[in-house]
Amino acid sequence: MTETIFAPKTLVELDPKELSQFNPFIKLVHNQKIVQIPELTLESGLTLRNFPIAYKTWGKLNAKKDNCLVICHALTGSSDVADWWGPLLGKDKAFDPTRYFIICLNSMGSPYGSFSPLSVNEETGRSYGPEFPLCTVRDDVRAHKIVLDYLGVKSIACVVGGSMGGMLALEWTTMFNKKYVRNLVALATSARHSAWCISWSEAQRQSVYSDPKYLDGFYSLDDPPTAGLSAARMAALLTYRSRNSFEKKFSRRQPSKQQENKSKKNSITNESITEINRSSPITINERSLNIHNDGMRRNYGNSLSPPSINRTTNGRMGSVISTHSNDSQASSSSTSSNDSLHSVSSVSSITGEVTDLKPAQTYFSAQSYLRYQGTKFVNRFDANCYIAITRKLDTHDLARDRSIDGYDEDMNKILNSIKQPTLVIGISSDGLFTYSEQEFLAEHIPNSILEKIESPEGHDAFLLEFELINRLMIQFMKKNIPEIMNAKPLITATDEEMETTYPKDSVFGEAEEVTNW
Structure with a gap:
């Protein structure tokens, strides 16, 4: 099947600096371009007008304009492939800018430049926020096709994506025939979003909703629901x-x-709390409070302490009376209670004798890692965007509203209609997009091969096992795109000049290597 999408020959290019006045996250992506799409009707029937799509490119088109390599990013990735899949990008690598015109287009709902809850609604003059319309994976492909037409791409040599990116890659090959999209590489993805994945998305959204600062999505960017998003x-x-x-x-x-x-x-706040813990005396009750609430995100205004508490409990459960002044300690975002692991000399509330308290260890490296990642994430992502893009994942279903040979929404028939040579890569320990889902894809896509990555890293292995993935992709491309792989390089610039150097500290990557954590 092939969809016809009418696109203008020229698109208006937008100024990222100007857009970043309303969306600060755009500034995190260097040297990307943003164009304005004049019109697109979404799957829902809603027609969008004058909305942005961000993208970044490497290399250049050949004379036939058929050497385009489309790379689709994962859930919280950006158009900057060098950041999150950098080891695959460079001369003589799977994503070789000297041979391919490489493009990654930012998905709608993402805060990194494309149409999202942070975009300004022309009708209201303010950001869409929670009123942002539902956009599907299929809508993304339609919008991205308009950009490719604008850039002069005649056909796609290969479309590549993992996780959510794999959903887009599958949609590309389902929406367009082999003449336009010639090859497919799908990693750790699925034909439709499973009940397991939908449930995890829901649990994460509920975390955001439970933050008092969420305010039904009408929060200020100056005071967002960071606790829930973290x-x-x-x-x-x-x-x-x-x-x-x-x-x-x-x-x-x-x-x-x-x-x-x-x-x-x-x-x-972390540093302030730590300094206070070192310098101030602390009671038994305050020490217990710190252990109990360690890691809790709470805002006490300008004070680091909780409000005064006067609590009395009578009866068989015993009696506890405590009052906290402004000198008391409170945990906050990513606060660690290393001091709670130390012995404390204090007066026993029962005997009046001085005792050494030695509480069991309650703070671990795994917690430290999660808190670090939570804090890092809220500095680079928006809560409404997270809700919008996880809902997009939930809508993914290749068979939705499709009919093949008189069979409505038959997934086997839909996958069987994909005629492009396909490389499916699965991960043995993936508990999110299970290996059995990759087997299902390979079983029903006629011209496909299945490769298995034996890795303990789970779903994130598709962003960590670079060497193996690079080798598998190059083998696939040499077999199925020999005219490009064997052609003379189109450019001779260095990796640095082509912005293909992998950054030391990833900003947008789904995964961060934690071997030395």
Whole structure:
């Protein structure tokens, strides 16, 4: 099947600096371009007008304009492939800018430049926020096709994507025939979003909703629901890895000083709390409060302490009377209670004798890592965008509203209609997009091969096992796109000049290597 999408020959290019006045996250992506799409009717029937799509390119088109390599990003990725899939990008690598015209287009709902809840609604003069319309994976492909037409692309040599990116890649090959999209590489993805994945998305959205600052999505960017979004990110990270991966890397170890410094560098409050803990006396009740609430995100205004508490409990459960002044301690974002692991000399509330309190260890390296990632994430992502893009995942279903040979929404028939040579890559330990889902794709796509990555890293292996993935892709491309792989390089610039150098610290990547955490 092939969809016809009418696109203008020229598109208006927008100024990213101007757009960043309303959306600060755009500034995180360097040297991307943003164009304005004049009109697109979404699957829902709603027609959008004058909305932005962001993209970044490497290399150049050949004379036939058929050497385009479309790379689709994952859930919270950006158009900057060098950031999150950098080891695959460069001369003689799978994504070779000397041979291919490489493009990554930012999906709608993402905060990094494309149409999203942070975009300004021309009718109201303010950001869409929670009123942002539902956009599907299929809508993304339609919008991105308009940009490719504008850039002069005649056909796509190969479309590549993992996780959510794999959903887009599958939609490309379902919407367009082999003449336009010639090859497909899909990693750790699915033909439709499973009940398991939908449930995890829901749990993460509920984390955001439960934050008092969420305000039904009408929050200010100056005071967003960071606690809820951080908790959602922590939950997501657990689905991206495997149990054995966490056990191997973290076990029950305490964070090192280096790890603690990395966690604290994103938060002035952390340093303030730590300094107070070192310098101020602390009661038994305050110490227990710190242990109990360690890691809780709470805002006490200008004070680091909770409001005064006068609590009396009578009866068989015993009696506890405590009052907290402004000198008391409270945990806050990413706060660690290393001090709670130390013995405390104090007066026993029962005997009046001086005792040494030695509480069991309650703060571990795994917690430190999750808190660090939660803090890092809220500094680069928007809560409404997270809700919008996870809902997009939930809508993914290749068979939805499609009919083949008189069979309505028959997934087997839909996959069988994909005629492009296809490489499906699955991960043995993936608990989110299971290996069985990759087997299902390969079984029903006629011209496909299935490769299995034996890795303990779970779903994130598609962003970590670079060497193997690079080799599998190059083998596939040499077999199915020999005219491009064997052609003379189109450009001779260095990787640095082509912006293909992998950054030391990833900004947008779904995964961050934690071997040394």
